[in-house]
Structures are given as structure tokens and as C-alpha cells.
């Protein structure tokens with residue numbers, strides 16, 4: 225259900241790696257969204273108007289804790305939207321009504337035994353209704369039963385079992401997963417979809433699967449649709465490889481943001497790593513367009529190398545044995 229705020233310009237880079245100029249479609253990448261740097265490190269469930277459920281209850285309790293008057297009913301309606309926007313404005317966040325990582329991390333407050341407030345109610349509600357700790361009462365009073373449940377929850381998720389609900393425990397309660405990540409390709413794909421600093425292109429002009437569709441298919445356990453290079457292989461599928469997905473998350477790391485123009489789709493050389501599910505292309509690096517050679521080309525390639533990409537298969541404007549990489553950076557894993 226996580227939706228990522230995608231760049232909306234119609235002009236996207238269709239990456240062309242090592243192919244003849246006639247088949248290249250070099251267009252200017254969309255400008256990066258404002259505030260794309262300095263985003264949260266952890267992945268969070270993003271919520272917006274129309275959503276409902278346990279995490280909405282949590283957000284509503286936290287908004288009440290922050291001083292807003294709204295019903296805690298698990299339905300993200302106009303009242304919650306208004307409170308979210310007001311909260312975002314007051315904290316210097318992008319005012320979009322979406323409770324994503326940055327907003328979550330401003331909303332949460334550390335709670336521990338002895339506390340008594342609406343943030344504690346949020347924790348208790350998650351523990352009781354979301355994770356089955358029926359010994360916990362949702363009364364706002366962080367007592368011994370809540371403490372025991374928190375410690376058990378933490379130990380089962382590899383978190384420090386200290387009974388203190390801080391950043392990592394809040395994130396784990398809300399997303400239902402460990403911040404240390406998933407081990408399956410579908411889990412990695414979901415993590416990528418949940419990462420606000422990775423923007424996956426949605427251009428309908430991409431030959432066969434666009435990056436976001438490739439990732440949605442992978443998250444659903446399906447193979448990704450491939451592009452082709454003027455041959456009969458258009459529309460074949462490939463399972464995106466774990467090494468590349470893991471690499472993409474590592475490239476994002478704790479602070480990089482980037483725009484992916486191509487994964488398995490697009491026009492590339494016939495035996496390109498893209499068609500093996502091992503490569504992706506970057507069109508914007510930390511807000512800087514890679515449409516022409518610049519220092520961001522070097523920075524993006526270095527980040528891929530640091531994330532384990534194959535040095536001989538990681539191309540940019542300055543390391544470009546196959547040619548065709550003056551307008552994007554191509555990173556491939558083995």
C-alpha cells in the first residue's frame with residue numbers, strides 16, 4: 225500500500241547502454257523533488273488520506289500527543305489530513321499530508337515504563353491489536369505488562385530488549401519488520417518501494433517494464449518484464465537478482481537519493497546485464513541530473529562500487545568502455 229511520491233515530469237531518461245546512437249532515446253531527467261536530501265534513514269509505512277488501519281490509529285494517537293484534536297478511529301479522513309498538514313508545517317516538513325518517514329520520525333516520541341500519554345496508547349494499541357499481546361491494556365499507562373510486551377517484541381526482532389520504545393522499535397512496530405531488512409527478493413523489492421530516497425521511474429515510453437513496474441512485480445513474487453533491442457526478445461521476463469536489489473538499497477544507504485531510469489526494461493545492448501536482472505541506471509543523483517558529464521557521475525559510480533557493484537560493469541561518463549553512458553550511470557552486480 226506504500227505509495228512513493230514520484231516525480232511527475234513527462235520527460236524521463238530512457239537509458240541506452242552501449243547501443244548505437246540511433247536507438248538511444250536521451251531525454252532530460254525530471255528535476256529532483258524539493259527536499260529530496262535529508263530524508264529518513266529507515267523505511268516506514270507511508271499513510272495518506274483514504275488509508276485505514278492500525279498504523280493510522282498509531283498516527284492519530286501521535287497527532288493527539290502532539291496536541292491536535294482528532295478522532296482515533298483508524299480512518300485517515302479530512303480531519304487527520306488537516307492535522308498532518310498542520311503538524312508538517314509546524315515542523316518544517318514538506319506539507320503534503322503524507323505520513324512518510326520524515327513525518328513519522330517527527331511524530332514519534334520515546335516512551336518507557338512510567339510514562340502516561342497518547343504515545344503510550346499508540347504503542348499499546350500496536351502491541352495488543354497488531355501483534356497479539358493481549359496482556360496489554362490500551363490505557364496510556366506504561367506499566368509492567370506493557371514493559372514486558374515491549375521487551376518481548378524487541379527481542380523477537382533483533383532489537384535491543386531494553387523496554388524503551390525509541391526510533392527502531394517504533395519503526396518496527398509500524399512497519400512490522402526489522403529495520404535490518406528482508407532476506408527475500410520480494411522483501412527487498414518491497415523495501416525499495418518503501419524507501420522514499422529511491423524513486424523508480426514510471427515512464428510509459430520505457431520499452432516493456434518501467435522500473436516501478438519491475439519492482440512491483442518483484443515484490444509480488446513475479447518476474448520482471450524485460451525490454452529488448454530491436455529483436456524478438458521484447459516482453460520476455462527475468463527475475464531481478466538479489467545482489468542487484470540488495471545493492472540498490474546499499475547505494476541508497478543512509479543518505480543518498482536517486483532516480484532509477486531503467487532496470488529490466490528499456491533498450492540496451494542484446495546481452496546487457498539489465499536483461500539479466502543485474503543492473504539499473506541512475507538518472508538523477510542526490511538532486512543532480514546526470515544528463516551530462518558532471519561530478520555527480522563520479523559520485524554515483526563510486527556509491528555503486530562501494531555497494532558492491534562490478535567495477536568492470538559500472539559505467540558513467542568517465543568510465544565508459546561500451547559507450548553510451550554520458551547521460552546516466554549504469555551499475556551492475558554479479
Ligand SMILES: [Zn+2]
Nearest residue numbers: 239241505554
Ligand atoms: Zn544501464
